Amino acid sequence: xxxxxxxxxxxxxxxxxxxxxxxxxxxxxxxxxxxxxxxxxxxxxxxxxxxxxxxxxxxxxxxxxxxxxxxxxxxxxxxxxxxxxxxxxxxxxxxxxxxxxxxxxxxxxxxxxxxxxxxxxxxxxxxxxxxxxxxxxxxxxxxxxxxxxxxxxxxxxxxxxxxxxxxxxxxxxxxxxxxxxxxxxxxxxxxxxxxxxxxxxxxxxxxxxxxxxxxxxxxxxxxxxxxxxxxxxxxxxxxxxxxxxxxxxxxxxxxxxxxxxxxxxxxxxxxxxxxxxxxxxxxxxxxxxxxxxxxxxxxxxxxxxxxxxxxxxxxxxxxxxxxxxxxxxxxxxxxxxxxxxxxxxxxxxxxxxxxxxxxxxxxxxxxxxxxxxxxxxxxxxxxxxxxxxxxxxxxxxxxxxxxxxxxxxxxx
Numbered sequence: 001x002x003x004x005x006x007x008x009x010x011x012x013x014x015x016x017x018x019x020x021x022x023x024x025x026x027x028x029x030x031x032x033x034x035x036x037x038x039x040x041x042x043x044x045x046x047x048x049x050x051x052x053x054x055x056x057x058x059x060x061x062x063x064x065x066x067x068x069x070x071x072x073x074x075x076x077x078x079x080x081x082x083x084x085x086x087x088x089x090x091x092x093x094x095x096x097x098x099x100x101x102x103x104x105x106x107x108x109x110x111x112x113x114x115x116x117x118x119x120x121x122x123x124x125x126x127x128x129x130x131x132x133x134x135x136x137x138x139x140x141x142x143x144x145x146x147x148x149x150x151x152x153x154x155x156x157x158x159x160x161x162x163x164x165x166x167x168x169x170x171x172x173x174x175x176x177x178x179x180x181x182x183x184x185x186x187x188x189x190x191x192x193x194x195x196x197x198x199x200x201x202x203x204x205x206x207x208x209x210x211x212x213x214x215x216x217x218x219x220x221x222x223x224x225x226x227x228x229x230x231x232x233x234x235x236x237x238x239x240x241x242x243x244x245x246x247x248x249x250x251x252x253x254x255x256x257x258x259x260x261x262x263x264x265x266x267x268x269x270x271x272x273x274x275x276x277x278x279x280x281x282x283x284x285x286x287x288x289x290x291x292x293x294x295x296x297x298x299x300x301x302x303x304x305x306x307x308x309x310x311x312x313x314x315x316x317x318x319x320x321x322x323x324x325x326x327x328x329x330x331x332x333x334x335x336x337x338x339x340x341x342x343x344x345x346x347x348x349x350x351x352x353x354x355x356x357x358x359x360x361x362x363x364x365x366x367x368x369x370x371x372x373x374x375x376x377x378x379x380x381x382x383x384x385x386x387x388x389x390x391x392x393x394x395x396x397x398x399x400x401x402x403x404x405x406x407x408x409x410x411x412x
Contacts, residue, residue: 011038057092058100061085069104121150124295128187128234131163135246137256145171146241148234152288153278157241157266161342165193169212169306181296182216190222208306215304217297244269259344308350309341326371327363
């Protein structure tokens with residue numbers, strides 16, 4: 001009969017006291033052979049508290065179980081193994097097989113588990129970013145651009161309407177200017193705006209994002225799939241931001257009435273998170289950012305062209321087409337190239353002039369069939385869509401003399 005841990009301790013204590021198995025057995029009320037067995041286990045360096053494994057019906061089939069698990073690299077199901085063992089003469093239950101397969105799989109994974117070296121980022125080296133699904137505003141979906149400065153743990157979350165190249169470049173420009181400099185590397189996932197394709201397992205960068213990184217003095221890198229060391233930080237930022245900013249039944253947060261409300265909520269969230277002491281560094285990210293700024297590169301004065309948005313050409317009617325909607329521009333830009341960028345619920349139009357890049361117009365976003373035309377952009381044209389009075393044009397001397405009379409006077 002197997003003894004409890006307390007009884008085994010009493011047996012060994014009695015033997016150490018008497019130095020005699022017979023006397024120790026009489027003290028604790030057990031058989032002399034029991035005392036001798038536990039003392040022998042202890043003297044041989046074995047664990048006297050370990051329970052002896054009872055023989056099982058599946059023991060004879062364990063080599064086959066190990067073979068199947070090894071051949072399938074730990075993926076084979078227990079019911080498949082049980083069917084194979086039954087065909088070989090196994091008479092036990094499927095429960096016994098499931099337990100045996102689970103033990104073998106655990107041992108197999110222990111010998112094949114990938115080892116992760118802790119990633120210790122240097123100051124001013126790494127900025128990670130990724131996208132997360134944002135809340136819906138008036139039935140329209142939004143996205144959350146989430147960035148994480150690896151060394152200081154400083155987080156930036158910006159809302160956007162989409163994940164296009166222009167929005168990505170604009171978010172990167174806003175993020176770098178918020179942290180006050182540019183790191184050496186920009187690390188992100190293999191999205192289509194960053195990685196065009198893979199050739200022999202090597203990621204091919206999108207030329208536009210490469211040009212944007214070169215403009216800011218950064219090199220764009222993509223992380224390894226399923227690598228928690230290079231993705232964990234920014235994915236945690238996305239997870240926390242979505243949990244706090246996206247209204248769900250878990251947080252009972254109210255819906256956002258406008259995009260401006262969402263932008264304000266993201267800014268407040270960043271200020272609160274960055275001012276809170278980080279669990280690992282024992283310091284506030286904002287305080288560590290002040291130290292890390294000394295290791296960041298100086299930013300160029302002007303943003304990259306991608307951050308300005310999508311390129312358009314102003315038509316003869318002084319309008320540009322963005323999203324199949326016409327937006328007017330001021331005089332003097334017909335035939336010129338301009339850039340259109342969405343900022344919240346507005347369309348910003350920027351043109352290149354003698355003084356550099358300048359914002360020339362800003363419209364509220366519209367829908368198909370509803371152009372945005374400002375009368376101020378057409379100073380020589382009567383405003384409105386009502387019938388316009390004809391313009392008199394003198395063709396004879398009499399008509400010239402008549403028009404010179406001026407407008408009729410009223411009143412006495």
